[in-house]
Amino acid sequence: MHSSFSLPLFPLSAHVLPGGRLSLRIFEPRYVRLIKEACKDDRGFGICMLNSQGDKSKNEHIYPIGTYVQIIDFNVLRDGMLGITVEGKQCFSITSATTDDDGLRIGECQWLDIWQDQPKSHDISFIGNKLKEIFDKYPEQSLLYETLQFNDLNWVIYRWLELLPVNAEQKQQFLRQKDSVKTLDFLTQLVE
16 A cells, blocks of 8 residues: 655646656746745655636536646746746545645645556557657747657556647546547547
């Protein structure tokens, strides 16, 4: 049994998964506090997917599977806001959440196992190449990364799950199953 730990949560409509990078503009006081504390203690925080049907007062507006991220870069933007870039490290599951006075959510969480590498027999060149086309078309996406891993099955799957306009409920389902073969099949059909 995994032991649980507390994590400040940042619910977002954009998605980031392990190995993924995301640029954020921070302006709400609760999130400015979250970033300051994360930098001071050299620790990360959790980014969660929003559930528009969930009750905010009960913290049900956050889906249970989130991604632990670490800040890899930050700067002050032209408008005076704080800009940060985060990198996804590992998925976790929220067992319960509380709300601080300033509205920051704190989750009691447990780590989720990393997706196991599947047999190499799966040809990812098709969805890998399609992903490369997107990265070529939107260079600002590529610029976030030092290395692009279009031959790494999990990296490719996670990037597609971040980018695809399928609802968060469906993404959560794939993350729960941790089955890269099923996910690969779904992505291939969708992208074709």
